Structure formats: C-alpha cells, structure tokens
Amino acid sequence: xxxxxxxxxxxxxVTADGSLLHRIVHGPADGDDSxxxxxxxxxxxxxxxxxxxxxxINQQAGDLTAVLAAAQAAEQGAGAxxxxxxxxxxxxxxxxxxxxxxxxAATESATRSVEQASIAAAKAAAADARAIDADASATRAExxxxxxxxxxxxxxxxxxxxxxxxxxAAASAIAxxxxxxxxxxxxxxVEGVANPRKVFFKQRxxxxx
Numbered sequence: 001x002x003x004x005x006x007x008x009x010x011x012x013x014v015t016a017d018g019s020l021l022h023r024i025v026h027g028p029a030d031g032d033d034s035x036x037x038x039x040x041x042x043x044x045x046x047x048x049x050x051x052x053x054x055x056x057i058n059q060q061a062g063d064l065t066a067v068l069a070a071a072q073a074a075e076q077g078a079g080a081x082x083x084x085x086x087x088x089x090x091x092x093x094x095x096x097x098x099x100x101x102x103x104x105a106a107t108e109s110a111t112r113s114v115e116q117a118s119i120a121a122a123k124a125a126a127a128d129a130r131a132i133d134a135d136a137s138a139t140r141a142e143x144x145x146x147x148x149x150x151x152x153x154x155x156x157x158x159x160x161x162x163x164x165x166x167x168x169a170a171a172s173a174i175a176x177x178x179x180x181x182x183x184x185x186x187x188x189x190v191e192g193v194a195n196p197r198k199v200f201f202k203q204r205x206x207x208x209x
Contacts, residue, residue: 023036027045034048044052 020036020038023033023045024043025046027036027047028034029045029047029051034045035042036045
C-alpha cells in the first residue's frame with residue numbers, strides 16, 4: 001500500500017465516521033433513524049438521548065411527586081389516626097369511669113342484697129319459731145281434745161249406767177205397783193168375804209152392777 005492509498009482509506013473512514021457522527025448529532029428523536037448502527041453497536045441520536053432523559057426525569061419527578069403526596073397523605077393519616085386514638089383513649093377512659101361507677105353501684109347493690117338476705121333469714125327464723133310454737137299448741141290442743149273425748153266417753157258410760165239404774169228403778173216401781181195392786185185385790189177379796197153387802201153397794205157405785 002502506498003501513502004496515497006493509506007490517505008484515501010483514512011479519508012474514507014473519516015468521511016464515513018463523520019457521516020455517522022452527523023446522523024448521531026442531527027438524527028431525529030424517534031423512529032428507526034433515532035438509532036444509528038455503528039461498529040460498536042446501535043447508538044441513540046442526541047435528540048433521542050435528550051428525549052429519553054427528559055422522559056426519565058419527568059417520570060422520576062412524577063414518582064417523587066407521588067412519593068411526596070403519599071408522604072403528605074400518610075402524615076395526614078397519622079394525624080387523623082392520632083386524633084382517632086385520642087378519641088378512642090377518651091372513650092376508653094369514659095368507659096373505664098362508667099365501669100368503675102357500675103362496679104361501685106353493683107357493690108352497693110350486693111351489700112343491700114346481703115342486708116336484705118340477713119333480714120329475710122331473721123324473719124324466716126322467727127317464722128320457724130312461730131311454726132314450732134304453733135305445732136306445740138296444736139299438740140296440746142290434740143292432747144286436750146283426746147282428754148275431752150275420754151271425758152265424753154266416761155260421761156257416756158256414766159249416763160248409760162244411770163239409764164240402766166233408772167230402768168232397774170222403773171222395773172222395781174212397776175213390781176211395787178203390781179204388788180200393791182195384788183195387795184189391794186187381796187184386801188178387796190177379803191173385804192168381800194167379810195162384808196158382802198158393802199162390796200155389792202161399792203160395785204153398784206162403781207157401775208159394775
């Protein structure tokens with residue numbers, strides 16, 4: 001190779017590289033011509049590189065804005081949560097105070113219930129004592145009734161004995177009357193035998209004749 005040929009080759013190479021460099025510097029921002037094929041591989045044109053950089057910056061800026069918005073929202077949410085937590089704490093405190101008051105009321109109610117139960121137990125004991133007295137009175141009444149029944153039975157026996165004696169007396173009186181009649185009849189018979197005329201007139205008077 002001669003110097004001229006070397007020079008021509010160098011000029012041709014510089015010309016080709018200049019053309020590639022021109023395409024890289026002045027190429028469009030999109031499309032197939034936005035990538036220039038070189039010996040080292042495809043290269044983005046300057047306009048495309050700037051456009052991609054702007055797109056990335058805008059995207060990152062949007063992401064940053066979203067992050068900032070999310071941070072602000074989180075801060076606001078934290079504030080709301082804190083407010084809600086304070087409300088919950090106040091509500092819990094109120095519930096605790098209410099529970100304490102209810103516990104105190106329940107304790108007082110239980111105390112009153114115990115007192116009432118003690119009074120009821122005392123009344124029940126008094127009622128039991130009265131029931132025992134009533135049972136004793138009923139027992140005494142039953143005993144008295146049994147004694148009265150025995151007395152009534154004895155009185156009945158005495159009355160029956162008195163009736164029997166009265167019957168015997170009546171029988172004796174009837175026998176005495178019969179004896180008296182028999183004696184009177186005998187006396188009349190004797191008198192008739194002794195004085196027939198007197199008997200005749202006596203019978204006339206009596207309407208026998």
